[in-house]
Amino acid sequence: MVPDLPSYECSCGRSYAPSVERWRCDCGGLLELPPVALTWNPRPGDHSLWRYEDAIPVPGRALSLGEGMTPLVEASLDGDESGVRLKIEYASPTGSFKDRGAVMLVTLARLLGATRLVADSSGNAGTAVAAYAARAGLAAEIFVPSGTSEKKLHQIRGHGSRVTVVDGSREDTAKAAAERVDATGAFYASHVYNPYFYEGTKTYALEVFEQLGEVAPATLVLPAGNGTLVLGAYLGFAGLRAAGLIDRLPRIVAVQAERCSPVASAFAAGSHHVEPVLPEATVAEGIAIAAPARGARMLEIVRETGGSVVTVSEDEIARSHAALAARGLWVEPTGAVAYAAVRRLRAEGSPFVEGDVVAPLCGSGLKASL
Numbered sequence: 001m002v003p004d005l006p007s008y009e010c011s012c013g014r015s016y017a018p019s020v021e022r023w024r025c026d027c028g029g030l031l032e033l034p035p036v037a038l039t040w041n042p043r044p045g046d047h048s049l050w051r052y053e054d055a056i057p058v059p060g061r062a063l064s065l066g067e068g069m070t071p072l073v074e075a076s077l078d079g080d081e082s083g084v085r086l087k088i089e090y091a092s093p094t095g096s097f098k099d100r101g102a103v104m105l106v107t108l109a110r111l112l113g114a115t116r117l118v119a120d121s122s123g124n125a126g127t128a129v130a131a132y133a134a135r136a137g138l139a140a141e142i143f144v145p146s147g148t149s150e151k152k153l154h155q156i157r158g159h160g161s162r163v164t165v166v167d168g169s170r171e172d173t174a175k176a177a178a179e180r181v182d183a184t185g186a187f188y189a190s191h192v193y194n195p196y197f198y199e200g201t202k203t204y205a206l207e208v209f210e211q212l213g214e215v216a217p218a219t220l221v222l223p224a225g226n227g228t229l230v231l232g233a234y235l236g237f238a239g240l241r242a243a244g245l246i247d248r249l250p251r252i253v254a255v256q257a258e259r260c261s262p263v264a265s266a267f268a269a270g271s272h273h274v275e276p277v278l279p280e281a282t283v284a285e286g287i288a289i290a291a292p293a294r295g296a297r298m299l300e301i302v303r304e305t306g307g308s309v310v311t312v313s314e315d316e317i318a319r320s321h322a323a324l325a326a327r328g329l330w331v332e333p334t335g336a337v338a339y340a341a342v343r344r345l346r347a348e349g350s351p352f353v354e355g356d357v358v359a360p361l362c363g364s365g366l367k368a369s370l
């Protein structure tokens with residue numbers, strides 16, 4: 001029997017019980033979940049994100065690779081970056097934070113009785129869905145744009161998923177995946193469309209809160225492509241505030257690569273929606289999203305929290321990658337983006353990074369190099 005799962009809702013007023021086929025509204029709109037009341041009851045002895053099972057509307061545990069509860073470390077031991085902490089998301093089972101969301105979607109797919117999954121990805125979400133699908137015994141087909149790191153493709157295939165390389169942009173890849181979903185009735189394990197993904201990335205915030213001694217940092221600096229961590233981290237802290245555990249939200253500073261920065265442009269222009277851009281090639285392949293479907297939501301979140309959207313250059317990414325490596329931290333180029341922004345903003349004396357700052361190191365250097 002399918003347990004009680006929150007229904008999908010659209011801003012047009014329609015709502016839908018989750019099903020294998022449903023991934024967007026009949027009006028074409030994006031599906032959301034109603035705000036979930038957050039019960040703060042971390043399970044002692046559980047060192048995965050299921051420690052927060054009472055805060056997540058998905059009954060899990062049965063499917064887990066031990067995701068979540070990633071280390072939070074000081075950026076520097078010599079005191080020159082005081083208050084800056086890095087969350088080692090690349091220690092996740094498949095090497096990126098996407099495991100947090102993938103475990104939710106594959107758990108949901110299994111509960112709904114799906115047998116086949118489709119996902120599209122710039123790489124890391126695909127590797128995460130492939131691994132959890134394998135764990136759950138479900139078949140998966142992962143669509144990736146040409147140019148995706150060979151190691152990520154190898155990992156996806158290694159887990160037994162079929163890889164379909166789309167000769168085109170990230171947006172063409174998403175379109176090809178959606179067409180396959182509509183043609184075959186497969187479950188669309190999309191980190192862009194399925195709001196259950198954000199119930200997983202939400203645990204990033206819950207962990208930061210707990211690891212800091214049940215307080216919120218002043219600022220979260222987060223990479224932003226499609227914004228799954230921006231949306232999830234916001235959900236987590238908004239839930240903690242609604243539960244009376246904190247009284248203000250951390251500022252959210254979203255970071256994009258200068259060469260593909262549609263959200264930063266919209267923010268700078270004071271706009272409430274994001275115009276697609278023509279991206280230039282960037283080493284930050286994980287955030288090269290020219291037309292983020294939830295861009296308007298990211299803008300709302302950043303503004304509500306008093307944060308900002310900033311960009312970093314290819315050179316800043318490379319220098320931060322090297323600075324991290326020199327401290328024993330080995331990330332893929334996209335994984336250096338948030339830290340690159342922290343370094344620049346601190347050097348400029350920006351008020352956005354005053355006080356305690358937490359930034360994730362999102363993806364492993366074993367998967368892609370500069």
Ligand SMILES: Cc1ncc(COP(=O)(O)O)c(C=O)c1O
Pocket residue numbers: 096122123124125223224225226227228229230286287289332334335362363364
């Ligand atoms: C290493 C890494 N960092 C950051 C991101 C950005 O995530 P999102 O597109 O959800 O904003 C990704 C996405 O694939 C990624 O792989």
Ligand SMILES: [Zn+2]
Pocket residue numbers: 010011012013014025026027028029
């Ligand atoms: Zn609708």
